[in-house]
Amino acid sequence: MMRHAADVPAGSGRPSPNGLVADTSAGLSMRGVTAGYYSHDLVLNNVSLLARPGKVTVLLGPNGSGKSTALRILYGLLRPRSGQVLLDGREITAVPPHRRLALGMALLPQGRSVFPELTVQENLEIGGWLLMRDRRRLSAALEAIYARYPLLKEWRQKQAGSLSGGQQRLVEIGRMMMASPRVILIDEPSVGLAPVIVDQVYEEIARLKEEQRTILLVDQNVRAAVALADYVYTLEYGRNNLEGERGAFEDRLEALIKSWLRF
Amino acid sequence: MLTTISLSLLVQALINGLLLGLVYTLISLGLSLTLGIMGVVNVAHSTLIMLGSYLALELLQRLGLDPIISAVVAVPVFFLIGVLLERLLISRVARTSQTTGLLVLFGVLVVIEGAAILRWTTDTQVLTVSYTNASLTLDGIAIAVPRLIAAVIALALVVLLDTFLRSTLYGKAIRAMAQNRDAARISGIDTDRLSLLVFGLATATAGIGGVVLAMIFPFDPQDHYRWLAWAFLVVVIGGLGSIRNTLLAGLLIGLIETVSSILFPFQYVYFIVYLLLVVALLVRGQGLAGSQSRAL
Amino acid sequence: MSSALLERVATGARWRSWLYRGLGAAAAVGLLALLGVLIPLDWVTTLSSVFMYIMLAEGWNILGGYAGYLNFGMVTFFGVGAYTAGVLCTQYNVHPLLTIPLAGSVATVVALLVGVPALRLRGVYFAILTLIISFLTQVLVTNLGITGGASGIYMPALPFDAFTNEQIFYYAFLFLMVLTVLLAFLIEHARFGYALVAIREDEDPAEILGVRTTWLKTQALLLGACIAGIAGAIYAFHTSYIEPQGTFSLDISIDVVLMSLVGGLGTWQGPVIGVPLMLVTAQVLRILAGELPFLGTALPPEFDRVVFGVILILVALLAPSGVMGLVRRVRGRRLTV
Ligand SMILES: Nc1ncnc2c1ncn2[C@@H]1O[C@H](COP(=O)(O)OP(=O)(O)O)[C@@H](O)[C@H]1O
Ligand SMILES: [Mg+2]
Numbered sequence: 001m002m003r004h005a006a007d008v009p010a011g012s013g014r015p016s017p018n019g020l021v022a023d024t025s026a027g028l029s030m031r032g033v034t035a036g037y038y039s040h041d042l043v044l045n046n047v048s049l050l051a052r053p054g055k056v057t058v059l060l061g062p063n064g065s066g067k068s069t070a071l072r073i074l075y076g077l078l079r080p081r082s083g084q085v086l087l088d089g090r091e092i093t094a095v096p097p098h099r100r101l102a103l104g105m106a107l108l109p110q111g112r113s114v115f116p117e118l119t120v121q122e123n124l125e126i127g128g129w130l131l132m133r134d135r136r137r138l139s140a141a142l143e144a145i146y147a148r149y150p151l152l153k154e155w156r157q158k159q160a161g162s163l164s165g166g167q168q169r170l171v172e173i174g175r176m177m178m179a180s181p182r183v184i185l186i187d188e189p190s191v192g193l194a195p196v197i198v199d200q201v202y203e204e205i206a207r208l209k210e211e212q213r214t215i216l217l218v219d220q221n222v223r224a225a226v227a228l229a230d231y232v233y234t235l236e237y238g239r240n241n242l243e244g245e246r247g248a249f250e251d252r253l254e255a256l257i258k259s260w261l262r263f
Numbered sequence: 264m265l266t267t268i269s270l271s272l273l274v275q276a277l278i279n280g281l282l283l284g285l286v287y288t289l290i291s292l293g294l295s296l297t298l299g300i301m302g303v304v305n306v307a308h309s310t311l312i313m314l315g316s317y318l319a320l321e322l323l324q325r326l327g328l329d330p331i332i333s334a335v336v337a338v339p340v341f342f343l344i345g346v347l348l349e350r351l352l353i354s355r356v357a358r359t360s361q362t363t364g365l366l367v368l369f370g371v372l373v374v375i376e377g378a379a380i381l382r383w384t385t386d387t388q389v390l391t392v393s394y395t396n397a398s399l400t401l402d403g404i405a406i407a408v409p410r411l412i413a414a415v416i417a418l419a420l421v422v423l424l425d426t427f428l429r430s431t432l433y434g435k436a437i438r439a440m441a442q443n444r445d446a447a448r449i450s451g452i453d454t455d456r457l458s459l460l461v462f463g464l465a466t467a468t469a470g471i472g473g474v475v476l477a478m479i480f481p482f483d484p485q486d487h488y489r490w491l492a493w494a495f496l497v498v499v500i501g502g503l504g505s506i507r508n509t510l511l512a513g514l515l516i517g518l519i520e521t522v523s524s525i526l527f528p529f530q531y532v533y534f535i536v537y538l539l540l541v542v543a544l545l546v547r548g549q550g551l552a553g554s555q556s557r558a559l
Numbered sequence: 560m561s562s563a564l565l566e567r568v569a570t571g572a573r574w575r576s577w578l579y580r581g582l583g584a585a586a587a588v589g590l591l592a593l594l595g596v597l598i599p600l601d602w603v604t605t606l607s608s609v610f611m612y613i614m615l616a617e618g619w620n621i622l623g624g625y626a627g628y629l630n631f632g633m634v635t636f637f638g639v640g641a642y643t644a645g646v647l648c649t650q651y652n653v654h655p656l657l658t659i660p661l662a663g664s665v666a667t668v669v670a671l672l673v674g675v676p677a678l679r680l681r682g683v684y685f686a687i688l689t690l691i692i693s694f695l696t697q698v699l700v701t702n703l704g705i706t707g708g709a710s711g712i713y714m715p716a717l718p719f720d721a722f723t724n725e726q727i728f729y730y731a732f733l734f735l736m737v738l739t740v741l742l743a744f745l746i747e748h749a750r751f752g753y754a755l756v757a758i759r760e761d762e763d764p765a766e767i768l769g770v771r772t773t774w775l776k777t778q779a780l781l782l783g784a785c786i787a788g789i790a791g792a793i794y795a796f797h798t799s800y801i802e803p804q805g806t807f808s809l810d811i812s813i814d815v816v817l818m819s820l821v822g823g824l825g826t827w828q829g830p831v832i833g834v835p836l837m838l839v840t841a842q843v844l845r846i847l848a849g850e851l852p853f854l855g856t857a858l859p860p861e862f863d864r865v866v867f868g869v870i871l872i873l874v875a876l877l878a879p880s881g882v883m884g885l886v887r888r889v890r891g892r893r894l895t896v
Contacts, residue, residue, distance in 0.1 A: 077445065096453075099451075102451070106449070109446065116442060123439075355876060360879070361682060361683060362682065362759075365629050366875035369813075369816065369871065370869070371868070373809075373864060373867065485809075488691060488693075491690060495687055533699070537695055540676070544677060545675075
């Protein structure tokens with residue numbers, strides 16, 4: 001089933017503007033979020049989303065529609081002007097980003113985000129910052145990451161900035177996984193990478209899904225993202241547009257992408 | 264002119280230059296740290312150095328404390344001053360507007376300098392302790408003991424800070440924050456608190472730098488701009504983000520100063536320094552953009 | 560009403576409002592000119608110094624206010640101007656009137672020495688370099704033979720009685736102040752001013768859009784330096800004695816920054832408001848502090864400096880757009896109602 005935000009009369013008072021009764025007591029959600037960077041314009045306008053527990057939720061939309069901004073809000077890097085962010089029903093809108101890892105959340109940001117002048121191992125150690133006081137758990141976590149991504153062990157003494165784009169992406173994933181998060185936000189994971197690497201990235205996301213982690217994926221690579229999705233939202237001009245189960249989207253992908261290209 | 268300089272005088276100048284260079288490295292560390300890690304240019308840096316000198320003076324006059332001990336006392340005192348400055352002023356403005364940050368720090372400079380004149384007048388002060396005029400002589404080369412002690416303290420601090428930044432998890436977190444602040448935040452690092460630590464450390468090095476300078480130079484509340492010039496030159500030549508490069512630049516400046524001061528009258532040393540500064544700025548140009556350009 | 564008519568009415572109204580403003584300004588200047596012969600001697604002296612500071616602050620504001628490149632060593636150009644006049648007049652017998660444009664030129668050349676290395680970089684480097692160069696110039700002037708070293712230079716006196724003398728400087732500063740305020744007004748409403756503001760708002764896009772930022776910033780610096788040099792030269796003749804400590808005092812740099820900030824950075828009205836406001840504030844503070852038992856009446860000048868530093872910090876933190884910012888907010892509110 002797929003619904004359009006405009007189908008629902010305004011002010012119906014339900015948690016989702018689409019009128020779908022979304023149960024926000026589990027998973028990560030935002031409710032009625034309005035946000036922007038400057039006082040005179042809005043980037044998000046009354047947006048509601050829910051990343052269902054253990055599922056892959058995909059957020060689609062043309063460039064500049066506010067997808068990255070939504071992730072920034074969910075992770076506390078930006079405060080909404082109004083609206084709330086909830087994790088398993090608990091409000092976390094004002095929890096600063098450095099405390100979110102401890103809540104089991106993690107963010108894989110858009111673009112490159114390794115610490116280029118630190119070694120791969122040091123990058124991973126920063127990912128384990130929460131375990132700082134416990135050397136033994138830190139090295140156990142490090143070993144677990146090396147076991148999970150053996151390539152990282154090979155590169156561990158290299159400067160992260162000297163690696164290729166795809167290799168850096170793996171470092172970023174490894175750094176994020178140091179805290180073994182339950183809820184993972186991923187922003188445009190395949191942009192700028194070689195096709196071979198892109199496949200590996202989606203395989204990794206599929207593995208995270210198998211491990212029952214809650215995933216919110218923002219992507220321009222619509223086909224690959226929808227293939228992994230359980231549930232899909234689209235944003236347009238900073239507002240909720242369409243949403244529904246994967247099945248409802250698969251036949252309409254073509255038309256959707258075409259309409260965005262007109263932007 | 265050169266012919267009149269004997270070899271031993273030159274060797275002595277070189278040794279003196281290296282010793283001074285270590286001290287110059289110390290007084291530049293704070294400027295380099297705040298600029299490289301937080302993107303804050305602390306124009307009040309040298310007034311903190313000047314306060315360090317007066318701390319040594321007060322402790323000597325009131326309690327008879329040797330400046331070596333004052334250097335230790337300076338650590339907590341100036342760390343606290345730095346933490347207060349960061350919390351009360353810099354954290355409020357540095358991220359919003361560089362202009363506002365500069366204005367506030369200029370205000371801090373004005374207040375500290377004015378208060379120092381009110382408290383200590385504009386008279387020139389000298390620290391006199393038992394070893395002030397002592398020197399070690401080796402093969403006709405005399406090394407002033409205060410310079411040696413100052414250089415040893417400076418070296419110890421440089422090594423300590425370098426080790427801290429390279430090998431401890433906190434040090435790595437600080438470097439990570441300098442390289443990508445938002446990525447550090449999403450990795451669980453409380454960058455606001457880490458900024459407090461960085462500013463505290465930077466201010467502590469300035470304070471110790473002041474104590475150490477007071478062992479070898481006379482001082483007054485208004486000649487600190489000289490140290491601002493020296494420190495800025497060291498930072499421009501050494502670049503940001505590496506203590507070892509700062510050390511190399513500091514040693515270079517020390518050597519240039521001592522060698523040129525046997526060739527020219529004292530006040531022309533300033534010109535050489537300014538000339539160097541101009542050349543260094545022209546050559547390094549936009550390479551000094553600082554760290555704050557990177558973000559998610 | 561047809562839209563053409565509406566437009567004509569609107570332009571008429573705009574034209575009329577300009578006319579009123581021009582008349583108001585002319586009346587204010589006329590009043591000041593009249594005051595020169597009406598008020599007592601010490602008032603004439605005080606007002607002269609207000610005019611001089613307005614000149615300096617307007618000159619500073621071109622680069623510091625519009626473009627956001629803070630010059631913490633404005634006194635350098637002022638002092639260089641004063642010393643150029645002094646040296647040329649006493650050592651080379653140049654006619655006093657001729658030394659004034661020369662002082663402006665020499666200050667401009669010195670500004671080039673600061674601007675060329677620092678203005679290609681971002682503002683923080685410029686700010687720190689201006690502090691350093693103002694200290695270096697002071698050291699140089701104290702140590703050179705030609706400047707009379709620490710003992711300074713006695714300037715030749717004008718052949719008039721004390722009152723006429725003060726009035727001459729009053730009118731000289733008034734005239735130059737009107738010129739600089741006018742210049743600032745024109746810059747603010749010209750492409751040059753818009754480009755400088757674009758640099759302050761966001762330099763990278765401005766550069767990408769083809770604004771030649773380095774050259775514009777240099778022009779702004781040179782213009783301000785020239786004004787400061789001229790002011791310095793007249794100041795030298797006015798005080799009749801210059802020496803490095805006072806003529807290159809950090810206080811002058813602080814005052815200029817603070818007065819512009821308090822009035823409102825990047826507005827031509829800022830200095831006109833800020834200078835008298837801060838001079839009055841300084842007086843009031845002195846009187847108030849004199850009442851305090853533990854401070855006594857003999858306050859050293861550094862007391863002002865500390866207070867001004869605190870004010871600088873507070874204004875930068877709490878009201879960074881100064882009095883003009885408040886005025887604009889009030890006006891904006893009235894328009895939207
Ligand atoms: N840091 C920022 N500062 C100001 N505006 C921003 C910032 N980041 C994004 N924007 C603006 O917000 C809008 C949405 O951007 P974004 O969330 O990045 O979109 P998407 O990720 O969907 O491409 C865009 O118009 C963009 O220009
Ligand atoms: Mg995006």
